[in-house]
Amino acid sequence: MSLQRKRLEAQNSGSPVTAKHPMATQRYAAETAMLAVALEEAHIGLAEGGIPIGAAIFTLDGELVSRGHNQRIQDNDPSSHGETDAFRNAGRHTTWRDKILVTTLAPCWYCTGMVRQFGFAKVVMGETVNQPPPHGYDWLRELGVDIVDLGSPECIELLASYSAREPDAWAEDGGQQW
Numbered sequence: 039m040s041l042q043r044k045r046l047e048a049q050n051s052g053s054p055v056t057a058k059h060p061m062a063t064q065r066y067a068a069e070t071a072m073l074a075v076a077l078e079e080a081h082i083g084l085a086e087g088g089i090p091i092g093a094a095i096f097t098l099d100g101e102l103v104s105r106g107h108n109q110r111i112q113d114n115d116p117s118s119h120g121e122t123d124a125f126r127n128a129g130r131h132t133t134w135r136d137k138i139l140v141t142t143l144a145p146c147w148y149c150t151g152m153v154r155q156f157g158f159a160k161v162v163m164g165e166t167v168n169q170p171p172p173h174g175y176d177w178l179r180e181l182g183v184d185i186v187d188l189g190s191p192e193c194i195e196l197l198a199s200y201s202a203r204e205p206d207a208w209a210e211d212g213g214q215q216w
């Protein structure tokens with residue numbers, strides 16, 4: 039199955055909280071439901087042999103805009119983090135100030151810069167344990183970005199077990215660590 043096809047199928051899966059119509063846009067009322075989409079992306083990345091970090095972008099009223107996952111290994115692309123992959127999949131928008139970035143791991147500085155540059159309203163993080171300080175989200179919070187840490191045990195375990203199994207891949211460019 040092609041990557042594109044897998045992405046399309048993943049895009050169409052998930053657990054919408056409400057749907058007025060089978061074809062209606064999926065809406066995710068709860069942050070945990072939003073995180074489930076990002077976590078699903080992390081698992082897709084892991085199944086592809088990649089680093090299991092996923093992300094998704096939603097509007098403030100819970101409409102799913104896009105989703106993606108870290109593809110540094112799959113695409114031989116150090117710029118492909120979960121957050122940037124979701125961002126690229128989102129296409130063009132007139133504003134990002136009504137958008138939520140949801141990610142399984144606290145964003146690195148590179149992705150923190152993306153949040154700052156494009157003015158996301160909110161960042162929902164699955165966990166912060168596997169992202170050592172200093173944390174960019176403290177800076178974002180000072181700038182008025184709404185920051186939520188869900189402290190997901192599943193997110194913590196997924197990445198901790200990966201980094202224990204693949205320490206070289208995890209430490210390769212420091213991109214997830216500073």
Ligand SMILES: [Zn+2]
Binds near residue numbers: 145146148213214
């Ligand atoms: Zn990043």
